Amino acid sequence: MAKTTEPNRNKRYDPAKPHITETPLTRSNWYKHVNWLNVTLIIGVPLYGCIQALWTPLQWKTAAFAVLYYFWTGLGITAGYHRLWAHTSYKARLPLQIFLAAVGGGAVEGSIRWWSRDHRAHHRYTDTEKDPYSVRKGLMYSHIGWMVMKQNPKRIGRTDISDLNDDPVVVWQHRHYLKVVIFMGLIFPMLVTGLGWNDWKGGFVYAGILRIFFVQQATFCVNSLAHWLGDQPFDDRNSPRDHILTAFVTLGEGYHNFHHEFPSDYRNAIRWFQYDPTKWSIWAWKQLGLAYDLKQFRQNEIDKGRVQQMQKKLDQARAKLDWGIPLDQLPVMEWDDYQEQAKNGRGLIAVAGVVHDVTDFIKDHPGGRAMINSGIGKDATAMFNGGVYLHSNAAHNLLSTMRIGVIRGGCEIRQNLSDRCIHNFIKHIISNYNSYVHQNGEF
Amino acid sequence: MAKTTEPNRNKRYDPAKPHITETPLTRSNWYKHVNWLNVTLIIGVPLYGCIQALWTPLQWKTAAFAVLYYFWTGLGITAGYHRLWAHTSYKARLPLQIFLAAVGGGAVEGSIRWWSRDHRAHHRYTDTEKDPYSVRKGLMYSHIGWMVMKQNPKRIGRTDISDLNDDPVVVWQHRHYLKVVIFMGLIFPMLVTGLGWNDWKGGFVYAGILRIFFVQQATFCVNSLAHWLGDQPFDDRNSPRDHILTAFVTLGEGYHNFHHEFPSDYRNAIRWFQYDPTKWSIWAWKQLGLAYDLKQFRQNEIDKGRVQQMQKKLDQARAKLDWGIPLDQLPVMEWDDYQEQAKNGRGLIAVAGVVHDVTDFIKDHPGGRAMINSGIGKDATAMFNGGVYLHSNAAHNLLSTMRIGVIRGGCEIRQNLSDRCIHNFIKHIISNYNSYVHQNGEF
Ligand code: HEM
Ligand code: HEM
Ligand SMILES: [Fe+2]
Ligand SMILES: [Fe+2]
Ligand SMILES: [Fe+2]
Ligand SMILES: [Fe+2]
Numbered sequence: 001m002a003k004t005t006e007p008n009r010n011k012r013y014d015p016a017k018p019h020i021t022e023t024p025l026t027r028s029n030w031y032k033h034v035n036w037l038n039v040t041l042i043i044g045v046p047l048y049g050c051i052q053a054l055w056t057p058l059q060w061k062t063a064a065f066a067v068l069y070y071f072w073t074g075l076g077i078t079a080g081y082h083r084l085w086a087h088t089s090y091k092a093r094l095p096l097q098i099f100l101a102a103v104g105g106g107a108v109e110g111s112i113r114w115w116s117r118d119h120r121a122h123h124r125y126t127d128t129e130k131d132p133y134s135v136r137k138g139l140m141y142s143h144i145g146w147m148v149m150k151q152n153p154k155r156i157g158r159t160d161i162s163d164l165n166d167d168p169v170v171v172w173q174h175r176h177y178l179k180v181v182i183f184m185g186l187i188f189p190m191l192v193t194g195l196g197w198n199d200w201k202g203g204f205v206y207a208g209i210l211r212i213f214f215v216q217q218a219t220f221c222v223n224s225l226a227h228w229l230g231d232q233p234f235d236d237r238n239s240p241r242d243h244i245l246t247a248f249v250t251l252g253e254g255y256h257n258f259h260h261e262f263p264s265d266y267r268n269a270i271r272w273f274q275y276d277p278t279k280w281s282i283w284a285w286k287q288l289g290l291a292y293d294l295k296q297f298r299q300n301e302i303d304k305g306r307v308q309q310m311q312k313k314l315d316q317a318r319a320k321l322d323w324g325i326p327l328d329q330l331p332v333m334e335w336d337d338y339q340e341q342a343k344n345g346r347g348l349i350a351v352a353g354v355v356h357d358v359t360d361f362i363k364d365h366p367g368g369r370a371m372i373n374s375g376i377g378k379d380a381t382a383m384f385n386g387g388v389y390l391h392s393n394a395a396h397n398l399l400s401t402m403r404i405g406v407i408r409g410g411c412e413i414r415q416n417l418s419d420r421c422i423h424n425f426i427k428h429i430i431s432n433y434n435s436y437v438h439q440n441g442e443f
Numbered sequence: 444m445a446k447t448t449e450p451n452r453n454k455r456y457d458p459a460k461p462h463i464t465e466t467p468l469t470r471s472n473w474y475k476h477v478n479w480l481n482v483t484l485i486i487g488v489p490l491y492g493c494i495q496a497l498w499t500p501l502q503w504k505t506a507a508f509a510v511l512y513y514f515w516t517g518l519g520i521t522a523g524y525h526r527l528w529a530h531t532s533y534k535a536r537l538p539l540q541i542f543l544a545a546v547g548g549g550a551v552e553g554s555i556r557w558w559s560r561d562h563r564a565h566h567r568y569t570d571t572e573k574d575p576y577s578v579r580k581g582l583m584y585s586h587i588g589w590m591v592m593k594q595n596p597k598r599i600g601r602t603d604i605s606d607l608n609d610d611p612v613v614v615w616q617h618r619h620y621l622k623v624v625i626f627m628g629l630i631f632p633m634l635v636t637g638l639g640w641n642d643w644k645g646g647f648v649y650a651g652i653l654r655i656f657f658v659q660q661a662t663f664c665v666n667s668l669a670h671w672l673g674d675q676p677f678d679d680r681n682s683p684r685d686h687i688l689t690a691f692v693t694l695g696e697g698y699h700n701f702h703h704e705f706p707s708d709y710r711n712a713i714r715w716f717q718y719d720p721t722k723w724s725i726w727a728w729k730q731l732g733l734a735y736d737l738k739q740f741r742q743n744e745i746d747k748g749r750v751q752q753m754q755k756k757l758d759q760a761r762a763k764l765d766w767g768i769p770l771d772q773l774p775v776m777e778w779d780d781y782q783e784q785a786k787n788g789r790g791l792i793a794v795a796g797v798v799h800d801v802t803d804f805i806k807d808h809p810g811g812r813a814m815i816n817s818g819i820g821k822d823a824t825a826m827f828n829g830g831v832y833l834h835s836n837a838a839h840n841l842l843s844t845m846r847i848g849v850i851r852g853g854c855e856i857r858q859n860l861s862d863r864c865i866h867n868f869i870k871h872i873i874s875n876y877n878s879y880v881h882q883n884g885e886f
Contacts, residue, residue, distance in 0.1 A: 087809075124832065160811060235836050261837045264809040295807070297837065300765050304840045307761050314757065318750050322743050364738070366530075366707040368603060389567065393678050394704045394740065397747045 049209030076104030252276030342377030492652030519547030695719030785820030
């Protein structure tokens with residue numbers, strides 16, 4: 001059985017020798033940096049397919065099968081490689097396991113074992129140096145760059161794949177990967193179209209090569225587009241994002257901010273109207289008895305995450321606005337001084353123990369000059385709060401930006417000062433905290 | 444010149460005599476409760492127009508003019524009656540005033556003076572008994588019921604319309620209202636279509652009566668639909684709401700939650716992509732020198748209102764979720780007791796001074812059983828927070844629901860207890876607040 005430390009696919013890799021990535025890329029050694037196997041599989045073959053397509057007529061039956069097989073092989077990656085093996089977000093009976101391992105192989109994106117190991121590292125070390133396809137290294141890098149260029153296996157974060165090493169389907173597929181790829185990627189679609197309606201070449205070019213190309217590019221988008229385009233409703237400290245477009249391209253893997261926050265959930269989209277055919281398939285398999293133990297994160301925690309992220313954004317918005325001078329930074333005024341200044345023509349108005357300078361606002365007052373003038377030099381708390389007119393929240397907000405002072409306690413508006421009293425009291429406490437704690441052994 | 448107390452239109456109203464609305468509606472007096480003039484104007488005439496339309500061919504020129512005149516008379520109400528006179532949200536030069544008073548009259552919704560008085564009461568006493576068209580009395584009531592049935596003038600909130608009583612255009616239009624209505628509502632459109640392309644009857648039926656009907660129903664929607672359908676981004680204590688549909692019907696008056704919060708703003712919609720042709724017209728008149736002093740509420744206050752309302756909704760959402768037992772309600776545990784229980788097989792894990800029971804979660808742990816087991820009975824604070832794996836926010840949220848106790852100070856994780864220390868300290872302060880204040884004369 002394969003061991004965790006066993007190198008993946010490349011038998012020639014020797015951890016003792018310095019890896020090629022440890023020598024800088026130069027004009028004379030660049031070709032050694034390139035992963036030619038991958039270049040062949042994800043660039044060379046598709047290019048060859050495109051050229052072949054010029055001479056190959058497309059039959060509608062072949063086209064229909066190519067699209068169907070696109071969905072199957074896509075699901076092999078999303079429902080199989082990703083949600084079943086990398087995240088164990090549900091369990092599958094043997095027939096479903098074999099189906100997913102087969103069609104997943106037909107997508108030509110590496111063995112389950114290799115794919116899941118990298119993907120677990122991607123989740124555990126998202127956006128860091130240890131992330132195999134970190135978007136911080138560029139959109140192109142996260143899309144295909146990380147496969148085109150050789151990677152130092154030591155760089156990529158270590159993860160526990162002991163469960164996969166104990167899984168006979170995974171191990172078998174890993175051992176016989178090349179045979180699986182050739183059969184499921186090319187021969188099987190050719191057999192279908194060839195035996196079915198005698199279109200061997202169309203099956204090879206369209207349902208084989210070009211279909212591989214589209215599935216590859218689509219699922220690669222989970223690593224690139226899903227870390228680059230869209231909203232972050234759960235956590236904005238890392239790059240994963242939710243976007244309907246990515247979801248459409250990736251059979252529902254586009255709600256990637258959710259997925260990175262709740263990777264063990266078999267769903268990527270949680271609302272019924274969101275596009276997640278991978279989830280729908282898993283659910284359908286469950287109805288057929290092929291899948292079970294579908295894991296869901298508790299809704300309470302999902303909602304909490306959303307609320308916290310909204311709070312974070314709200315706090316950022318709040319910090320950008322002018323909320324007036326905080327009460328504790330306002331100078332203290334005597335009541336008599338307030339009245340004196342108001343009599344001398346300054347448009348001062350006291351509401352809730354705070355003095356406001358409304359001089360420039362009198363002419364703009366929506367309730368008219370007379371109304372606002374009637375409060376000048378008085379305690380207008382009651383007037384402003386319903387005595388004459390129950391001002392809107394907007395009026396309160398506006399008023400707070402006109403603060404110029406607070407009135408000293410012992411004046412007519414004593415009651416409104418209790419806030420300030422408490423404020424001074426807390427200030428006093430804080431400065432006496434240490435001596436207090438020392439006196440009271442209990443802490 | 445008209446006085447504020449002057450009754451509106453109905454010369455027979457005597458404030459000394461008991462008003463009909465003070466006697467209950469019965470089978471024998473119901474017809475006395477009905478406002479027959481209004482019934483004729485807003486139900487009878489449109490009905491007559493519909494019947495006439497059956498025999499009247501519609502010429503395309505007449506149709507085009509009817510639509511154009513619909514917009515003009517609609518603007519008379521929205522840009523004229525509403526934003527110019529009721530709210531003085533901008534100033535207009537005499538030609539524009541006359542134009543708006545004329546086409547506004549053509550909408551057949553009462554004089555500027557009567558309309559604005561009621562509308563100011565509607566803003567000042569929104570949703571209360573003094574609101575002339577309170578939606579709290581039903582959607583139909585706020586739409587036309589308040590006009591179809593007689594209203595007790597004493598019920599409707601008093602407002603200051605001294606500015607309107609000083610406005611010669613307003614007073615002239617009020618004095619000659621019936622002539623204005625007949626001329627602008629019917630004769631003027633007939634003259635246009637009759638002299639223009641000899642379609643006198645089409646002008647009467649389509650550009651006159653049916654156009655009046657549509658303008659009336661559309662603008663009535665501001666009182667009904669705009670208080671019933673949509674979002675409340677600024678304040679949800681009262682009924683006004685924002686909805687694109689209402690905006691489409693009412694030439695942009697559908698952002699009504701904004702409007703009730705910032706009634707002195709000449710805009711109802713503040714984003715460029717929102718539909719507010721009334722705002723666009725006022726802006727265009729400004730470019731032509733016909734309008735000036737366009738008032739806008741400060742953006743800072745608008746943003747503050749939005750942030751506060753979002754915060755309110757967020758707090759409501761937060762209150763519905765399970766955030767775990769608050770720290771101050773948890774029992775205190777000794778460190779040795781914690782270790783003892785963990786050794787005896789209970790899945791207890793201490794993170795940041797708090798003990799969590801993860802027994803039921805071990806099998807579900809996305810990082811595997813071995814990982815989580817390695818923290819049991821230990822201080823797992825560092826492990827959980829990056830030492831082994833930097834858990835997501837979701838994991839922290841989940842953890843908090845598993846709280847069962849806090850560890851007594853003086854244990855290994857002393858530092859994490861400072862929160863609890865402060866908590867006890869504040870508790871102490873609160874219970875000693877009164878005696879503290881009395882000792883310290885300064886307050
Ligand atoms: C204390 C004396 C004041 C009185 C008696 C008073 C009275 C009124 C009245 C009667 C209205 C209603 C106008 C209408 O809808 O027809 C009004 C509106 C308004 N007043 Fe005052 N006002 C006073 C002070 C102030 C001050 C100091 C501000 C400064 C922020 C202010 C801001 C507003 C605003 C923004 C409105 C528009 C409607 C609203 O947002 O609630 N008022 N006022
Ligand atoms: C203290 C010992 C613990 C260790 C060493 C540990 C380790 C790990 C590791 C390594 C992963 C990453 C799995 C992967 O992506 O492959 C993980 C994931 C996770 N762990 Fe733990 N864990 C511990 C305790 C807990 C506890 C007590 C909870 C309870 C809430 C928890 C909740 C989770 C969750 C929800 C994940 C999924 C990824 C995430 O949301 O961050 N862990 N843990
Ligand atoms: Fe990702
Ligand atoms: Fe994933
Ligand atoms: Fe309204
Ligand atoms: Fe209004």
